[in-house]
Each structure stands twice: as C-alpha cells, then as structure tokens.
Amino acid sequence: MATLNVIGFSYRFENFLGLQSAQGGLGEKATRNTNPEAGKEISKAEVYCPRINKAEGFSEVWEIVKDTVKDSLDEHRVSMMLFLDNLPLHLGAYHPLGTNNIVLNRTLVEIVEASTKSKQLVNAFVYSMLVHEYLHALGHVPEAEVRSLVYKISRECFGEDHIVTRLAEESPWALLKDIPLREIEAPSRAMEIVKDFEKPNQKYII
Numbered sequence: 376m377a378t379l380n381v382i383g384f385s386y387r388f389e390n391f392l393g394l395q396s397a398q399g400g401l402g403e404k405a406t407r408n409t410n411p412e413a414g415k416e417i418s419k420a421e422v423y424c425p426r427i428n429k430a431e432g433f434s435e436v437w438e439i440v441k442d443t444v445k446d447s448l449d450e451h452r453v454s455m456m457l458f459l460d461n462l463p464l465h466l467g468a469y470h471p472l473g474t475n476n477i478v479l480n481r482t483l484v485e486i487v488e489a490s491t492k493s494k495q496l497v498n499a500f501v502y503s504m505l506v507h508e509y510l511h512a513l514g515h516v517p518e519a520e521v522r523s524l525v526y527k528i529s530r531e532c533f534g535e536d537h538i539v540t541r542l543a544e545e546s547p548w549a550l551l552k553d554i555p556l557r558e559i560e561a562p563s564r565a566m567e568i569v570k571d572f573e574k575p576n577q578k579y580i581i
Contacts (some may be wrong), residue, residue: 419446420534427539428495428501433457433569440506443532448524450513455573459484462568464556469546469570472516476521477508482561486554497549499538503529503547514547522546 423443430436437457445451459481462469469481479501489501505529510521522543529543540551 378530419532420537423532424534424537427498427533430494433501433505434572436501437505437572440502440509442477443504443528444509444513447528447531452509453573455512457572458566458570459569461561461564462533462545462563464559468504468508470497470511475512477505477512478566479504479508481564482559483551485561486556486559487550490554492542496538499542500547500550503542513519 423439427436428438430439437455441451454475456476458476458478460478461482462478462480464480464482466480467483468477470477483504484497484501487497491571492499503525507521507525510524515521515524526540529537529540533539
C-alpha cells in the first residue's frame, strides 16, 4: 500500500466505509431515466459511476461535476478556472465570490493520492471538493444549503452506496480523520493554474 513519503510522512491508508465492497458497484436508489436508443430504463448511476471510477485527472472529474449538477439541478456555468495551492490543511478548497476561480488544496489531494491505490477514491475526493465550490460559484452561498445539495446530487447521480455519496454524507474530512495532518509539513510552492481545465485531458500531476 502506498505511503505518504512524498511529503515526509509515512501513513498506511485503510479502506473508507467499505470501499472495496462498493468499488465496482453502481449504488442503489439512483434516479432512473430512459435510454431512447435501447428503449429501456437506465439509472443515472449506470452513467456516472463508471465515469467517476475511470476519470483521469482534474478535467475529466470536472466534466462529471458539471454534468451531474446540470442533471440534478438544471444549473450550469462555463469558463471556470482551477488553481492549486498549498492551503492550510483545514481548508479543502474555496471559491472567491465574484470570480470564475476555484482554488483547491494541492497538499490534501497529494495526501489522498499517496495514501491509496484507488483511482475511484481519489476521484471521489476531488469531485466532492469541486462540486461544493461549483455550487458556490452558481450562487448557492450558505454552507448548510451547499452541503445538502452536494448530498442530493451525489445520491441522485451515484446512488446512496457509492463512495461519492458516502463522502457527501460524512464530508470529505471523514476520509482524513485518522491522518495526523498537524504533523505534515508541505513544501512551499507557488499557486499554479490547471491548464485546459475544461478539457478532459489534464492529469493530476502538472
């Protein structure tokens, strides 16, 4: 299992909320719709779970963020930009009101990446952070409202048993609760922009 030696700390990452049993599943009770070509109903989970499980990098996860919000709330916004910065470890991400920007905590993403071999888990963590800030960018300001909407979107689009929904219910911080974040010191690095953010070809490593 991966260790967090990339930033000078070693930590063995355990499964979160039965991840192994849920990795291949599509979740339950996801909203269903009709596939006009096949003439049969398919669930939203059958659309979005394979996408989040296989997504490569920030841009592909971002496309899923936008699609799920559009599917669930019928709200959409374009021309967003993503910045990576070494924020305090108690802050996952933020959206400066009145801008098109989202700033994501680079160190937290690196902690998750270094602590698990599961692409699904890394993608779910990034999705949870980005969808929260995207809702702020769409005009949903109160934190309680945004947390409720993140859970609603996640459950409708991934099913209640998928790791994305579990993170929405427990909060992404539940994933990090056993990691002694105060003992981790990230190297000082400048803020950087994720190039071609709204194109599905940007890897996590820039």
